[in-house]
């Protein structure tokens with residue numbers, strides 16, 4: 222991570238206050254407060270449709286707020302330009318796309334925000350190599366992304382986000398549809414980021430192997446925060462008592478997955 226000018230201690234990395242957003246005519250965020258401080262690992266939990274993805278998409282500027290305030294690293298959103306400080310792994314989709322690209326090309330794309338004029342210098346290529354190694358995909362650098370399993374695909378998406386060596390990592394259901402062996406690799410990559418001081422916001426429906434890393438949980442229901450504090454006790458496989466989350470987007474890991482996110 223590059224050194225940055227000192228920021229006031231404990232100033233939130235993400236500060237969302239009273240966030241209101243609608244998708245179409247549907248109010249989806251109805252006054253969400255979410256503060257994530259430097260070095261924290263925060264899990265955003267809640268049932269299907271509670272607004273978790275919309276909240277993180279608002280944080281990365283993909284969903285406009287119609288009310289409330291957002292600041293990133295202490296800078297009001299409208300003035301924030303430092304996007305290379307943020308790595309974002311969107312929720313997986315199953316939309317097919319056959320555009321050919323190698324694993325290295327896809328991960329390199331995540332480094333572009335750190336380059337001048339889009340040229341990858343030696344240090345950039347080394348960062349791409351480190352990102353691939355972090356998710357244990359260095360042996361697949363020249364493979365086509367179209368031939369990967371779902372779990373490998375997700376590892377590549379995470380490597381793409383890590384290639385810019387972000388200080389803030391935002392991941393939307395990184396473990397969804399990923400088999401246990403791949404989950405362990407992903408958890409260890411996240412663990413290394415946390416050990417290096419990264420701040421992490423995770424949308425999760427199960428705490429799973431990331432549970433030991435999580436400092437705090439924020440639970441949404443119908444676009445409102447209903448809990449902000451200690452992570453709930455895991456009940457069986459699921460993170461929430463009374464959990465009612467289903468996963469239409471989880472793909473079977475054994476099948477090659479062509480999501481379009483990698484092209």
Ligand SMILES: Nc1ncnc2c1ncn2[C@@H]1O[C@H](COP(=O)(O)OP(=O)(O)OP(=O)(O)O)[C@@H](O)[C@H]1O
Pocket residue numbers: 244245247249267268269270271272273274275276466
């Ligand atoms: N593009 C859209 N247009 C209209 N409504 C949408 C759109 N995308 C999502 N929604 C609706 O907004 C609500 C919140 O969706 P969101 O994806 O933020 O929930 P979530 O908590 O992340 O759910 P999940 O766990 O299923 O991903 C849902 O009711 C969803 O159907």
